[in-house]
Amino acid sequence: MDALMLLGDEALAQGALDAGISGFYAYPGTPSTEIMEYVQRSKQAEGIHRTWSSNEKTAMESAIGMSFAGKRTMAMMKHVGLNVAADPFMNSAFTGANGGLLVAVADDPSMHSSQNEQDSRFYGKFAMIPILEPSNQQECYDMAFYGFELSEKYKVPVLIRLTTRLSHSRAGVVRRAPISQNGLKTPDDLFQFMLLPAIARKKYQHLIELQNDFVCESAKSPFNSFQFEAKDLSKGIICTGLAYNYLNEVFQGKEIPYPVVKICQYPLPNEQIHELYNKCDSLLILEEGMPLVEEQLKGLAFTGMKPIHGRLDGTLTRDGELNPNKVAKALGLPDTYGKPIPAVVTGRPPMLCVGCPHSDSYLALNEALTEYGRGHVFSDIGCYTLGFMPPYNAINSCVDMGASITMAKGAADSGHFPAIAVIGDSTFAHSGLTGLLDCIFDKSNVVIVILDNSTTGMTGGQDYTAFGKLEDICAGLGVEKEHIRVFVPFKKNFPEMVQIYKEEIAYNGVSVIIPRRECVQTLKRKHKMEG
């Protein structure tokens, strides 16, 4: 077959399709979004589950359910999404899988589009399950097949960890012949998914017993390699994931003089790591993300008899993604940095699009709040977070999906007035409902602004589960009808908008205001498609 030019995300999606998957479950999040978007465009995926979930927790749980039924399935999310899905994820290591269960998590080192930089390999280690970390697009594809087999062989979920550079970089991928889906089949052991303490204790014992098998699998994994023969034993190099490419890039065309261990499957194969350590005078650890391998090797009782270099001792930067130059410097090779960026070049931060509905919503909110000064607006994550920038300077917090409502509640509970929450419609569907229920339960004095642009804007315009139902949901949860206010955020409606904000700030209780106007980007796209 001809090679397809695929993003790392797309290669994983195509691999899963060819490996007989029956359902994809995900909530959007950069850099993982393109996995589901690819599946949604794919003709081959017709009949396979591929609609968005409300959040990563519901996605993960649905995937566990599909695995229960014997089918192959995958949950996909960005790194912080795994925090949301952490409860079912951790417990799925105990229940194990029936049909192959993959959890694909895309990390964002250097925080290109994220509120933090965390390394999902720690979650995999925490859950004591195998981790696959592809180093190129072909491995993304192949690991879907391999991951499902591994998952079904040991009846465990398998974590696939991607990072931004691979997720969003394209290269040729060669496909294999597709295989058919699993049939429906309930677990042989009907206690498998029952985590009552008495059963869970046995499950934990079983998971502990499997650890040695997982290490053996890593030792013979086609994705790990162990090149011990080398000219220069002053240094042994351990690379994980993408770091292997940067190492080869640096030595382009020439043989690498040092022994090299490539790790793309975990847990670490300890015998081979020991062999490298014993053979070499020092080790250099190159890993994309946090120093997981380095910390494991150093441990607390490490005496430093042979130096281990990496991110912890400053040989590489402690934060941020790797690149060929960082790796070259860590090897003591010359820095090839070209001319510096001229001083005239100024920053060009992302900003709200011209005509964005959020812009009008914020200008009116600012006006309504002038008498109270700044420090009253708790916000959330989405395009509307850009309301932090001038000329708006409209918001004072951005922590995690849903936190606007609950932070406003906490502040209101303390007597802070007014306490305003500003949350996007998709974010509200993701994690806003339960917080709103808390507010209603306590009759908190909050104004919750749900910015309805009818899409998940920040990640490129995906649909979301609460679309068209916001007023009904709020009323159903118990918000009084007369305090659910809707307006259209246009400049010409400015006085009305300010008035509505002011009235609801004055009301002592839970108010919901819904500015409703479609995102100009999705609107443009629709017009293009229509004509």
Place this chain on the structure above:
Amino acid sequence: MKKDIILAGVGGQGILTIATIIGTAALKRGMHLKQAEVHGMSQRGGDVQSHLRLSDEAIWSDLISFGGADMILSVEPMEALRYLPYLNAEGWIITNAVPFNNIANYPDVEDIYSEIKSIPNHVLFEADTIAKEIKASRSMNIVVLGAAIKHLGFTQAEIEDAIRAIFARKGEAIVEANIRALQAGIAIGN
């Protein structure tokens, strides 16, 4: 042949289309290719770049090394300079001269031009103006591409084939506008 190209611009200016066209032509030749793109937050009117790597041999890194780029191909003059550390000593800057001014503190363009002109190998020209003149105002990006192909080592026919393949489903008028844009750009580059 081996070419490492940084494509630069502002979100929405069409640099990924340039990458797709060059990539299609390279694949037709049977070359290896890697293309790192920017998705997400920075697409909202922020600076965007793509690392496009073509080679007759296998390519390792998705990212171009500092000092490793053969060309910075930019649809916006200030954005061309943002990636200067990537350019090698003999590398080319080929850039549109028309600023995309969506920030309050956009610098004096003359200062930007003089920095670009200090790079020995540069092509600096008003691609938007040319695109308008030939009634292909939405194909400014293809005009810039046209100015670059000589230095990229592709023939006009190869790039035209790629343009036809990529734009075919959008109709003949759009294909023709892009071919005109390419030819106008080539005239500048020569």
